[in-house]
Amino acid sequence: MTYLEVSSVGKSFTRGSTTSEVLRDINLNIEKGEFVSIIGHSGCGKSTLLNLIAGLTETSAGGIILENAEVTAPGPDRAVVFQNHSLLPWLSVYDNVNLAVAKVFARSKSKAERHDWIMENLQLVQMAHAKDKRPGEISGGMKQRVGIARALAMEPKILLLDEPFGALDALTRAHLQDQMTEIHSRLGNTVIMITHDVDEAVLLSDRIVMMTNGPAATIGEILEVPLERPRNRLELASDRSYLKCREAVLKFLYERHRFVEAA
Amino acid sequence: MTLPAQADSKVTALPFKAPAATVTVLPRPARRFNMATVAGRIATVLVPPLVVLAVILTVWQVVFSQPGSSLPPPSEVWAQSYDLIVDPFFVYGSQDIGLGLRVLTSLQRVAIGFGLAAVLGIAIGAVIGQSKWMMRGLDPIFQILRTVPPLAWLPISLAAFMDSGPSAIFVIFITAIWPVIINTTVGVRNIPQDYRNVARVLQLNHLEFFFQIMLPAAAPYIFSGLRISIGLSWLAIVAAEMLTGGVGIGFFIWDAWNSSRLTDIIVALIYIGVVGFILDRLVALVGSFVTRGTSAN
Ligand SMILES: Nc1ncnc2c1ncn2[C@@H]1O[C@H](COP(=O)(O)OP(=O)(O)O)[C@@H](O)[C@H]1O
Ligand SMILES: [Mg+2]
Numbered sequence: 406m407t408y409l410e411v412s413s414v415g416k417s418f419t420r421g422s423t424t425s426e427v428l429r430d431i432n433l434n435i436e437k438g439e440f441v442s443i444i445g446h447s448g449c450g451k452s453t454l455l456n457l458i459a460g461l462t463e464t465s466a467g468g469i470i471l472e473n474a475e476v477t478a479p480g481p482d483r484a485v486v487f488q489n490h491s492l493l494p495w496l497s498v499y500d501n502v503n504l505a506v507a508k509v510f511a512r513s514k515s516k517a518e519r520h521d522w523i524m525e526n527l528q529l530v531q532m533a534h535a536k537d538k539r540p541g542e543i544s545g546g547m548k549q550r551v552g553i554a555r556a557l558a559m560e561p562k563i564l565l566l567d568e569p570f571g572a573l574d575a576l577t578r579a580h581l582q583d584q585m586t587e588i589h590s591r592l593g594n595t596v597i598m599i600t601h602d603v604d605e606a607v608l609l610s611d612r613i614v615m616m617t618n619g620p621a622a623t624i625g626e627i628l629e630v631p632l633e634r635p636r637n638r639l640e641l642a643s644d645r646s647y648l649k650c651r652e653a654v655l656k657f658l659y660e661r662h663r664f665v666e667a668a
Numbered sequence: 669m670t671l672p673a674q675a676d677s678k679v680t681a682l683p684f685k686a687p688a689a690t691v692t693v694l695p696r697p698a699r700r701f702n703m704a705t706v707a708g709r710i711a712t713v714l715v716p717p718l719v720v721l722a723v724i725l726t727v728w729q730v731v732f733s734q735p736g737s738s739l740p741p742p743s744e745v746w747a748q749s750y751d752l753i754v755d756p757f758f759v760y761g762s763q764d765i766g767l768g769l770r771v772l773t774s775l776q777r778v779a780i781g782f783g784l785a786a787v788l789g790i791a792i793g794a795v796i797g798q799s800k801w802m803m804r805g806l807d808p809i810f811q812i813l814r815t816v817p818p819l820a821w822l823p824i825s826l827a828a829f830m831d832s833g834p835s836a837i838f839v840i841f842i843t844a845i846w847p848v849i850i851n852t853t854v855g856v857r858n859i860p861q862d863y864r865n866v867a868r869v870l871q872l873n874h875l876e877f878f879f880q881i882m883l884p885a886a887a888p889y890i891f892s893g894l895r896i897s898i899g900l901s902w903l904a905i906v907a908a909e910m911l912t913g914g915v916g917i918g919f920f921i922w923d924a925w926n927s928s929r930l931t932d933i934i935v936a937l938i939y940i941g942v943v944g945f946i947l948d949r950l951v952a953l954v955g956s957f958v959t960r961g962t963s964a965n
Contacts, residue, residue, distance in 0.1 A: 461865055479868040491862035495884040495959075504880065508870045559870075 408437040408472060408595055409458070409563060415466035416453055427453050429621040431467070433614060435563075440589055440596045442606040444654060445616030446664040451599045452488065454616075455565050458597065459485045472562060481509045484556035485565045489572065490548040492540040492555075499536040502526060502555045509559050526558040527551075529588060546577035550584070557588070566598040570605065579638065582608060590634060603658070607650045608638060615657045618664065625662060628653055740931050748931040756939075767917065767939050774905050774916040775943070777833075781840025782901045786894055789845045793852025793890075794882055803853060814846035818904035822911060832912035836905065843904040844897035848890070855889025856882055891955030898951045902944045 411433040417426045427450040435441055443451050456462045458469055460479040469476040471483065484505075492501045502523045510519055527533040530550035540548055549569055556564055569585075570578040582605055589596060589609075600606050606613045610630050617625040630650050632641065641647040658664075725742050732741040740748070751758065756768025796802045821842050825835040863885055867877050883890075909918025917936060924932040 459869065461868060479865075480871055481869060483869070485865065485869055487862050487865065489862065491860075491866055493863065493866070493881070493884070495887075504866075505870055508872065508876070 406436070407434040408439075409433075409435040409597075410470040411458065411467070412470075413467035414454075414457060414464050414469060416450070416457060416462070417465045426621040427619055428457075429623050431624055433624060433627075435595060435597070437595055438593045440598070440609055440611050441614060442610040442612070443597065443599045443614045443616060444601060444603070444606050444658070445622065446618055446658065446662070447601065449616050449619045449622040451616060452567055455485070455567050455597065455599055458563075459483050459565055461485075481505070481559040482562040483565055484559045484561035484563075486549070486552045486556045486567065486569050488567045490540070490545075490552045492548055492551055494540050497537050497539055498527070498532060498543070498551050499523060501540070501551060502558050505555050506558050522558060526554040529557060530554045530584060544577075546573050546581060549573065549581065553585070553588075557592070557594075561594070563595045563597065566596065568599050568601065571601065578602075578605070583638070585609060586634075586636065603651055603654045606654060607632075607647060608636060608641065613650070613654060615654065615662075617662050626657055628657075740934070745931040745934050748929075749935045752932060752935045763915070765915065767920070767936060770915055770917045770920050771939055771943055773914070774909060774918065777837050777909075777916065778840055778898075778901045778905050778947075781837040781905075782844050782898060784837075785841045785844035785897060785901070786848055789848025789893070789897070790852050790883075790890060792845075793849040793893075794856055794878060794886075796849070797853040797856025797886075803857070807850070807853070810846055810850055814850065818843040818900070819907050819911070822908060826912075832914065836908040836912050836914075836916075839908045840901045840904045844901045847893045847896040847900070849893075851889045851893025851896075852886060855886025858889070859885045887959045888955075891951065891959060895948060895951045895955065898947045899944065902940075902947055906940055 411431055414428065414431040415426065416428040417424050431454060433441075443454065445451050453462065457464055458471075458476065460476045460483065463477075476483070492498075493504065496504065503519070506514075506519050506523050510522065514522060524533055524536070527536055530553055532547060532550050532554060535543055535547060540551070543551070549572075553566075553569065556566075570581050573581065586609055588594075598606075598609065607630055613628040613630060614624055615626045615628065616622050628650060631646055632644070632650075729741045729743060731737070732739050733743075746753065752767050756766045756771075758766040759769070796806055818839055821839050822835065825838045825842075826832070829835045829838060859882065863881050867881050872880065905916065906918040906921070909916035910922040913919050917940060921933050921936050924930075924936065
């Protein structure tokens with residue numbers, strides 16, 4: 406049974422008299438509990454596709470169906486972790502998560518239950534210790550973790566991550582990738598993650614969606630990642646099928662769809 | 669190299685941000701509260717203005733001490749307006765009260781006019797800032813109205829209210845509201861798209877968006893507008909009271925002029941300056957308290 410269905414989706418932006426087609430004929434079906442990565446060169450339209458699924462922008466063609474309901478507007482059932490964490494700087498870590506929890510569970514949870522739920526999600530990303538800090542007082546990796554906690558706390562049907570670890574240094578990134586894998590295996594969320602990091606895509610995903618270059622980008626190929634879970638990054642480093650997946654993605658990106666810099 | 673304060677918020681795309689950002693939470697080196705350093709600090713703040721003041725008073729005293737000079741020297745101000753200087757709150761009769769009490773009367777009007785301007789200005793600015801077309805249509809009009817001098821509103825105001833009390837308040841209101849509207853509009857237009865997206869994903873309604881996202885995000889802009897406004901309000905009330913009468917500080921100056929009490933006018937000017945300064949600092953202080961953290965991203 407298909408959980409999320411993206412069918413024949415296209416997107417054009419019109420500015421003044423010029424129309425630019427960013428995405429064309431995107432077809433993608435995602436099962437419940439799947440972890441799917443979208444990889445492609447910068448500017449090909451990955452964020453645009455994620456925003457379409459989130460309902461933040463409208464499709465120009467085609468449609469998106471999530472659990473038998475068409476996506477027409479944004480909502481907390483499609484939680485987004487934006488490229489640059491987007492925490493509200495005037496709220497503490499706790500209040501940033503509370504902003505979401507108070508809104509989503511206004512009726513279904515009591516005040517005490519909401520508090521427990523906020524703390525549970527902060528603990529999930531190991532940020533409970535910093536609950537009273539402001540975003541300005543914590544590191545980039547910590548901010549991203551709080552952003553993930555805020556998204557998870559909405560109990561979304563699908564979690565949309567836009568290059569969640571892109572701005573972090575390699576060590577912090579590896580640490581957060583492991584945390585993300587663990588959260589996914591524990592909660593079984595359906596996740597779509599945009600990335601430009603090949604190892605990250607192979608390590609975390611069940612499938613990797615590879616996009617062609619824009620304009621009018623589309624899905625070039627979808628790669629199944631046949632690796633057992635739980636995955637261990639050290640053991641995988643020399644694993645045959647890991648290396649094969651990695652090579653396939655690299656070949657797609659750097660041989661068949663080389664990034665041509667606009668003159 | 670010239671942007672140390674912004675560096676932290678602009679480098680999100682670079683690696684190794686983590687150590688840089690955590691530096692801010694390290695405990696500061698313990699500051700020893702040593703009487704000598706505190707006294708030293710107070711001295712560096714107070715001594716220069718006091719010295720300058722002394723020089724000004726001396727020059728003033730010397731220049732205007734010749735017989736036949738048109739203005740009184742400081743010594744004469746002290747001698748003739750002694751009551752006004754030493755006791756701001758005396759009450760000798762219904763029209764013969766201390767300058768502190770007069771200032772309070774004026775401040776009451778300012779509080780009402782400025783308060784109304786702040787509330788309405790923020791509300792109007794929020795609505796306009798949300799709409800590109802309203803902004804395009806209204807902004808030029810506001811920019812023109814903003815430059816109308818406070819007193820130019822008074823005749824219309826008197827005609828409309830037929831009473832000097834509400835007219836004076838209206839003049840303050842109409843003078844103070846434009847900077848609030850304009851700055852709020854700019855603040856709202858500058859709310860990062862990310863914050864708006866967060867609000868949309870959470871499906872915040874208009875009221876929730878206003879209080880939870882818009883107000884805090886635009887607060888630095890709003891407060892710089894409020895700070896301009898409080899200055900204009902104080903400017904407007906003194907001018908308006910000169911014409912409308914009553915017991916405010918503005919009318920006092922006019923009255924003193926009509927009865928040739930020049931020294932009283934000088935004392936009143938000092939009062940007005942000091943109160944204006946305090947008002948400005950007060951709004952700035954509230955602003956920096958409320959917006960702390962807003963821009964620390
Ligand atoms: N709101 C918009 N208006 C016009 N063009 C846009 C808009 N959003 C994105 N684009 C264009 O769409 C293309 C894809 O952008 P984006 O989805 O952000 O790429 P990616 O996330 O893959 O780096 C870019 O060329 C960008 O200029
Ligand atoms: Mg992007």
